[in-house]
Amino acid sequence: MSKSKYDIIIVGAGVIGCSLAYYLGKLGCTDVLLVEREEFAGTGSTSKANGGIRAQFSTEMNINMSLLSMQLLDAMEADMLSETGYRKAGYLFLTADSQRWQILQKNIAFQQQHGVTVEPLSRQQIAGKIPFARTDDLIGGSFGARDGFIDPNGLMNACLTRALAMGITYLPNTNVIDLLKSDGSITGVRTAAGDFQADMAVNCAGSWAKEIAEMAGVDLPVEPVRRQIVVTGPTDKVPRVIPMIVDTDTGLLARREGDGVGLAYSNPDEPAGQNWIFDPEFIEVVAPKMLERFPVLEDAGIDFRLSWAGCYEVSPDHHAIIGESGVPGFYLCNGFSGHGVMHASAAGFVLAEMLVKGRAETLDIAPLSVRRFADGKLLHEMNVL
């Protein structure tokens, strides 16, 4: 039974809200209400994610978020009964283009300077790693051995289960319809099940975050953008465990997905909006890219029933927006732009520090403040997938 006043209310129980609840609990803050409008946690973007985790980014901020997440995931794997599914199968970026190869080499040097486990690979080394792919045209690639995969709902459930065990309260089937205000501060949430007061409310509403922010009068530049995954039919021509393969020339990503292979591609023309429906015509876009790099998949065909779509929650500079909103009592943890699962652990950890200790001690997240948009201090991530 939920009470009517809490220290902290979290709006949205996806991987971000559950991670925050878990790390708040670890800091001894358990007077927390986690409100979710659906029956089950994690049915939003979290359930649609590809589960990739990588530190091969182009900004120090995104690299640091990944490295902290990897460290926390290692600790969780050792500590938890539940499985986060962190599997270090690697991320393998490839190119057959000499200019892109120059960029990739610069990226590798930058990433290595910032503590990323990443190395350049020759065409022969790539062929050794992925003999099932066409590699004769390649110039080089980069491989991050600590990169790989997480089970998005596994991670979320691991966090939620532990948070519940520590005493936080979970309220499903409850839509937040407004935020409570007093003297210019946010003092709680209004739901279909009644009002709940809190000292702090945190927006963890994923691709719906803009709507929650509007309730506080905060202009949050986060838009939903559809992202689709095409899944092939079963194939035994690809090993059961392969890295996330990123063909930087075509923009195609490939990974094992059950008995088939999951193929992702970020359509630059995709309009913003809540569109969660898989478009079969997307296969026409992906198939030529697939056949160019993985002709071996031609026989596998495409499984329409297993292919899916979901929404990224995209910020203008492809970095998360974490911390104070500018309105007292109202905090943000939004806009992960396709990195929300891989950065959930770091985000929950540092925001919990900020809420409980008054400051994010482990990582300087000041550059992720929403103020950066008004101040014109945008970050610039080049490795957007």
Ligand SMILES: Cc1cc2nc3c(=O)[nH]c(=O)nc-3n(C[C@H](O)[C@H](O)[C@H](O)COP(=O)(O)OP(=O)(O)OC[C@H]3O[C@@H](n4cnc5c(N)ncnc54)[C@H](O)[C@@H]3O)c2cc1C
């Ligand atoms: C196809 C696809 C592939 C992806 N691949 C990757 C990947 O490889 N790696 C990676 O790191 N990320 C990936 N992502 C991105 C990742 O899924 C998201 O960044 C992440 O899940 C965001 O988590 P969240 O908790 O913020 O959002 P969500 O999981 O969407 O959770 C938000 C929750 O808020 C709830 N909510 C919203 N409004 C209200 C309200 N008014 N009242 C109460 N509750 C509310 C929703 O019901 C929802 O449960 C991918 C996304 C997609 C769509």
